[in-house]
Amino acid sequence: MKIPTPFAFDLLTPKRIIFGWGRRRELGDMIASLGTRCFIVLGSRTLSQHALFNSIQNSLEIAGITANTPEWISREPLVSDVDQAVQRAREWKADVVLGIGGGAALDLAKAVAALTPQVMHASVSDYLEGVGRELSLTKQPLPNLLMPTTAGTGSEATKNAVISSPQAQFKKSLRADSMLTDVALIDPELTVTAAPNVTLHSGMDALTQCLESYLSCRATVVTRTLALEGFRHAWTALPLVMQNPESRTARESMSYAALLSGIALANSGLGLAHGVAAALGIHAAIPHGLACAIMLPVALQVNLASSRDDLGELDAARADTNTGSAESLIEAIRTLSRNMGLPERLRDVAVRKEQLAVIATSSGGNSMRGNPREITDAELRDILHRAW
Ligand SMILES: [Fe+2]
Incomplete structure (x- = not known):
């Protein structure tokens, strides 16, 4: 393999990566290491009725975690989806965010974790690249854990969330090094269905x-x-x-x-x-x-x-x-x-x-x-x- 020059690099990754068949069972303990009031973002409403989700809720309960009635999203997140979810996470006093689903759910979870603690109560569109005011994140995101149910976007390992606006016709990123997740928990068994x-x-x-x-x-x-x-x-x-x-x-x-x-x-x-x-x-x-x-x-x-x-x-x-x-x-x-x-x-x-x-x-x-x-x-x- 040709080595690009100069032979130098920075490498940003999630703080912890947990990978393996069936390892979703470690979720409760991992969330407990991050917080106590967990704001859950799910990839679809049907997932919340799934036996899998029951087992996830059980593991959170056993670990002493209080969880919200999950937010769910079945499309790539819009500005309004993010703004509403951030509002609910603030009202609910979340101290940890859990994203479960495909790239859209993980991106929404990352955006909620990033924006909930910000002092400036602005819309996500004020923080997006190349749109509006381009505000910076001045506070660290809430601790968060991402668990993909598809094998594709790699969103569990990226530092951005892709947010769209059909009215303003853009699809832009909320991006910051601090948005790399605390825990990427990848259980390939979740992708089978x-x-x-x-x-x-x-x-x-x-x-x-x-x-x-x-x-x-x-x-x-x-x-x-x-x-x-x-x-x-x-x-x-x-x-x-x-x-x-x-x-x-x-x-x-x-x-x-x-x-x-x-x-x-x-x-x-x-x-x-x-x-x-x-x-x-x-x-x-x-x-x-x-x-x-x-x-x-x-x-x-x-x-x-x-x-x-x-x-x-x-x-x-x-x-x-x-x-x-x-x-x-x-x-x-x-x-x-x-x-x-x-x-x-x-x-x-x-x-x-x-x-x-x-x-x-x-x-x-x-x-x-x-x-x-x-x-x-x-x-x-x-x-x-x-x-x-
Ligand atoms: Fe892609």
């Missing part, structure tokens, strides 16, 4: 995150090592988990890949596919992982000339290749997507041609800054037309 399209889309998100953070112009030797390891696991496990959703080894590999992709991206940034995916979410309501799946081969093709050696290294890491070529990797990703029934073009997911201009305009943002080479606005419009 995810719906097939959730498993597929979140798996493609993890795969895209591994590849984009590996190629990022801000990658370091350690983020590359993590991204490559995550890519190896996701590449082999994703087809297996789609064939056999109950495969323990495949689920473990996917959760591991998602975690590594989150640590890598939090420290290296991403690239073109994620830059465009955010805009596709806002303007065409395309789910994040699906948008990543469509844009991944496009982004790799665009970066082919500047990242040929890196793409070759990634190709050589696949268990099912002996070529080590950039073209072979891109073709293999197209084949993987096709075999799993994913759409290939933007028109296949109901993006209208006249939307491409606004999608291009709002595709910038933090994600795009990691792209291995600069992309002009005119080139981006051209890329989107070709992907349509």
Whole structure:
């Protein structure tokens, strides 16, 4: 593996990472080490009626924790979702926050933990990057624990929460180093009951995150090592988990890949596919992982000339290749997507041609800054037309 120069890095990670099949049973004790009044954010209302959630409530009770009636969220959080949840967490005098669910629930939990203690009672939109007043967090976030139920976003290991506003047409991050969680508790068994399209889309998100953070112009030797390891696991496990959703080894590999992709991206940034995916979410309501799946081969093709050696290294890491070529990797990703029934073009997911201009305009943002080479606005419009 080529080592980026200079050979120097910072590495920000959760304070503690607990990983393993069935380890959700350690939740009560871990929460008790962080606080006594626990504000719970769940990924869906149905999760609160699930036997799994009963066992979680029992473990909190045994550990002497008082918990709220959980907040639930089944979409990527909006400004209003965050503001309301922060208000309730303050009224409820929460001293610890627990997020259980996919990336949306974990992002909402992170935002609530970050904003609840702030002295300035402003809307989350005042704290977002590139929106409004861009206030800074002056108080430490509430202690928090994140427990993912999908294998994809890596949100349990990142320092930002993605917040959208359909009215103002943005999807921006609340971001601070202090938002890295106290405990990421990853129990791959929790992902077994995810719906097939959730498993597929979140798996493609993890795969895209591994590849984009590996190629990022801000990658370091350690983020590359993590991204490559995550890519190896996701590449082999994703087809297996789609064939056999109950495969323990495949689920473990996917959760591991998602975690590594989150640590890598939090420290290296991403690239073109994620830059465009955010805009596709806002303007065409395309789910994040699906948008990543469509844009991944496009982004790799665009970066082919500047990242040929890196793409070759990634190709050589696949268990099912002996070529080590950039073209072979891109073709293999197209084949993987096709075999799993994913759409290939933007028109296949109901993006209208006249939307491409606004999608291009709002595709910038933090994600795009990691792209291995600069992309002009005119080139981006051209890329989107070709992907349509
Ligand atoms: Fe992502």
